[in-house]
Amino acid sequence: MAANVIDGGQVRNKQVLLKDFVTGFPKESDMLFTTSSVNMKLPEDSNGVLVKNLYLSCDPYMRIPASGAVGQLVGQFAKLMGCYVVGSAGSKEKVDLLKSKLGFDEAFNYKEETDLDAALKRHFPGGIDIYFENVGGKMLDAVLLNMRIHGRIAVCGMISQYNLEEPQGVHSLMNLVYKRIRMEGLLSFDYYHLYTKFLEMMIPQIKEGKIVYVEDIAQGLESGPSALVGLFSGRNVGKQVIAVAPQ
Amino acid sequence: MAANVIDGGQVRNKQVLLKDFVTGFPKESDMLFTTSSVNMKLPEDSNGVLVKNLYLSCDPYMRIPASGAVGQLVGQFAKLMGCYVVGSAGSKEKVDLLKSKLGFDEAFNYKEETDLDAALKRHFPGGIDIYFENVGGKMLDAVLLNMRIHGRIAVCGMISQYNLEEPQGVHSLMNLVYKRIRMEGLLSFDYYHLYTKFLEMMIPQIKEGKIVYVEDIAQGLESGPSALVGLFSGRNVGKQVIAVAPQ
Numbered sequence: 001m002a003a004n005v006i007d008g009g010q011v012r013n014k015q016v017l018l019k020d021f022v023t024g025f026p027k028e029s030d031m032l033f034t035t036s037s038v039n040m041k042l043p044e045d046s047n048g049v050l051v052k053n054l055y056l057s058c059d060p061y062m063r064i065p066a067s068g069a070v071g072q073l074v075g076q077f078a079k080l081m082g083c084y085v086v087g088s089a090g091s092k093e094k095v096d097l098l099k100s101k102l103g104f105d106e107a108f109n110y111k112e113e114t115d116l117d118a119a120l121k122r123h124f125p126g127g128i129d130i131y132f133e134n135v136g137g138k139m140l141d142a143v144l145l146n147m148r149i150h151g152r153i154a155v156c157g158m159i160s161q162y163n164l165e166e167p168q169g170v171h172s173l174m175n176l177v178y179k180r181i182r183m184e185g186l187l188s189f190d191y192y193h194l195y196t197k198f199l200e201m202m203i204p205q206i207k208e209g210k211i212v213y214v215e216d217i218a219q220g221l222e223s224g225p226s227a228l229v230g231l232f233s234g235r236n237v238g239k240q241v242i243a244v245a246p247q
Numbered sequence: 248m249a250a251n252v253i254d255g256g257q258v259r260n261k262q263v264l265l266k267d268f269v270t271g272f273p274k275e276s277d278m279l280f281t282t283s284s285v286n287m288k289l290p291e292d293s294n295g296v297l298v299k300n301l302y303l304s305c306d307p308y309m310r311i312p313a314s315g316a317v318g319q320l321v322g323q324f325a326k327l328m329g330c331y332v333v334g335s336a337g338s339k340e341k342v343d344l345l346k347s348k349l350g351f352d353e354a355f356n357y358k359e360e361t362d363l364d365a366a367l368k369r370h371f372p373g374g375i376d377i378y379f380e381n382v383g384g385k386m387l388d389a390v391l392l393n394m395r396i397h398g399r400i401a402v403c404g405m406i407s408q409y410n411l412e413e414p415q416g417v418h419s420l421m422n423l424v425y426k427r428i429r430m431e432g433l434l435s436f437d438y439y440h441l442y443t444k445f446l447e448m449m450i451p452q453i454k455e456g457k458i459v460y461v462e463d464i465a466q467g468l469e470s471g472p473s474a475l476v477g478l479f480s481g482r483n484v485g486k487q488v489i490a491v492a493p494q
Contacts, residue, residue: 136420136421140420155423155424156424157421157424158420158421161421167419167420167421168416168418169416170417170418171413171414171415171416171417172414173383173387173402173405173414173417174383174404174405174414176402176430176431177403177405177432177433177434178434180432180433180434180437181431181432182430182431183423183429183430184423184428184429184430185423185424185425185426185427185428186424186427187424187425190427
């Protein structure tokens with residue numbers, strides 16, 4: 001991460017640097033915040049452009065490729081398509097947000113459930129048709145036990161597994177056979193050619209308030225390390241963004 | 248399992264009975280072979296039919312639903328479709344069979360490989376496009392590490408897992424995301440409506456010797472328990488069948 005504050009030609013260059021290779025959960029102490037000063041004035045005859053960064057995105061894929069930002073959207077899309085949507089989140093605040101602001105039918109706090117299988121059976125007495133997988137580990141095991149025949153699992157990420165030395169094993173994969181489940185991974189960059197079409201569809205929905213986009217804005221590059229670390233404990237509510245300069 | 252030997256109206260009824268609920272690998276001592284005698288002569292005015300069983304099928308799905316008989320066929324189909332086909336089997340005899348009789352391009356004995364990942368990298372330096380999953384556990388983990396982008400995994404069964412109290416965990420599922428892999432379970436009875444079409448396609452191929460079907464025939468119902476137990480150690484070569492009566 002790096003951001004510049006322009007003051008004439010002289011630039012105060014803020015930087016967040018990794019001290020070393022990170023194993024396990026990233027900690028704030030793995031990162032170093034530092035400032036230096038450089039001259040970034042363009043020569044008089046230059047056709048160059050100086051770009052002022054206003055915001056940085058802060059995502060789990062800064063650790064490995066995945067997309068942590070799409071979960072909140074997908075539930076809303078499913079709702080628009082007429083699905084019964086149940087969300088799982090890691091705090092009361094997020095559960096309330098899913099139900100009140102994002103319009104999910106139900107949501108539960110997985111950290112309060114001692115038996116995820118029982119929680120899913122309570123919320124889906126008839127089983128699950130579609131699961132958007134962004135968690136992995138024990139949640140995926142519990143979901144596999146509760147999928148319906150010919151159910152589908154879109155695998156976007158497995159955030160619970162990224163910082164483990166050895167990922168947890170998934171033990172219920174035979175349910176793929178019993179229930180003829182399709183499970184398929186996806187990466188957003190395969191779909192960049194659809195981005196214009198996506199915006200055409202999304203913008204009216206956002207303007208009409210049918211799709212809500214929740215951001216968690218941390219102020220200043222200094223807050224970068226704690227914002228990144230917070231992603232893995234689920235401290236952020238909505239998409240994590242860092243405001244690095246006033247507009 | 249039950250089979251009858253008809254002698255006039257008097258029938259010697261052979262039976263293989265389970266002594267108790269089986270946990271772990273089934274053992275011959277879990278089963279009891281017994282004989283009783285019953286009169287099964289049809290009344291004179293009956294329109295009933297007495298059926299003489301000649302063969303019994305012996306499959307892993309006698310323990311849980313799966314199909315252990317299709318693996319040898321699928322590799323041959325893939326070969327007919329122009330694929331480069333590598334088989335994995337648990338004995339030298341089977342490896343030779345796959346290469347010499349079934350026409351696989353390569354085959355290896357997974358019991359002789361201390362590092363399955365390395366074995367797969369040797370056989371598939373460019374990665375695996377299609378995997379027919381019938382094993383589970385560590386083999387699936389190694390395969391996931393070696394799949395190609397947009398690869399596909401048809402999940403028919405996971406025989407290595409059926410007799411474990413707790414199935415082994417699969418740890419490499421994030422490869423579904425990295426490589427956008429599709430993994431889908433199947434059960435043969437979803438496709439029974441295609442059986443006539445299947446035979447129309449298969450019979451000419453078998454007559455022309457392009458598809459070979461290998462059977463392992465055990466003689467007599469008495470051999471049923473050992474044939475069933477043998478499936479899980481991989482003793483059978485080809486589809487396990489029990490001949491219960493002369494034709």
